[in-house]
Amino acid sequence: MWKKGFLQSLFILFTVFALSQVPSVDFDGLEPRLSTGSDSVYVVNFWATWCVPCVKELPEFERINEEYADRKVNVLLVSLDNPNHMESRVIPFIEKHGLKSEIILLNDPRSHHWIPRVDESWSGAIPATIVFTRNSRSFYEKVFTWEELEDIVISKLNRVSLN
């Protein structure tokens, strides 16, 4: 009985631990997520917990993720936080703000090499966002309002359904 309870609590602990993990990838690991052959719309936002304008617009991405989930819209939040701050800052931040969107930490300091592979026009400032479908792609180095972001998502949805 005691043993069963112990195993159960171990299992619960393990599940909680696994759920709170954020995958950490280098750019080669992220790149396949930056294009698609499917008929979904993808919104990929580059942010960091310490970036004030990024944090300010996160609720808009969360809202897209929630309100458009059933319309084939996927949100991916790519954290550029220092990987050493995963346990001390990134995960507590996600828990505190109750973020529901998928989150990946990009652990690749050689930004000179991968910034132009995300978008040729990106100067390197964050926040930055790409919105893409299988046949169109838009890049934004700016902070979104809800209206702006929703307009872009809707226009992408319309374009996908036309093709």
Place this chain on the structure above:
Amino acid sequence: MKKLSMLFALALAGLLQLSAQGYQVGDKATDFRLRNVDGNYVSLSDYSDAKGFVVVFTCNHCPYAVAYEDRLIEIDKKYRPQGFPVIAINPNDPAAEPRDSYERMQERAREKGFTFPYLLDDGQKVYPVYGATRTPHIFLLNREGNDLVVSYIGAIDDNYRDPSAVEERFLANAINALLEGRKPDPDFTRAIGCTIKTSD
């Protein structure tokens, strides 16, 4: 008449748009006069012996900028005697980012023992002319005759996080190239940084 002034306004807006694009390598850089953390005003023309300048847009609050503070001090110590002093400019509006106020700049310069001037772009007039979009953002200027020519734009090196893991020292290589009479290659690199903070 109304139409004409409209046209004029449009043309002016177009010009402003153009100037907002900032410098590219090969452009002539403009001088400025900005207040240093020691209270004095600094212009590039104060340095009559300089062969050029490492103009860096940087600030207190951005982790990427902070990660490069020690490396900027090293660059200044090494290259100022060879004619390329570092001139640091904080482009952020302190009203939008209080951690980048003039007083906080003074504190940071004292804490870190900055060997170079740390200037406030008061009124944010200089960074748009240069075309800085983030902190840190380097503009390496080379004196050619009476002009200061933009010779390299971009990052300090290829690894903000770990100085010991750096493979390409873009800025140091570019200065070395100029000292040897060569053109920097690459003359343009990119890096992640913090947006420049404005109040609107």
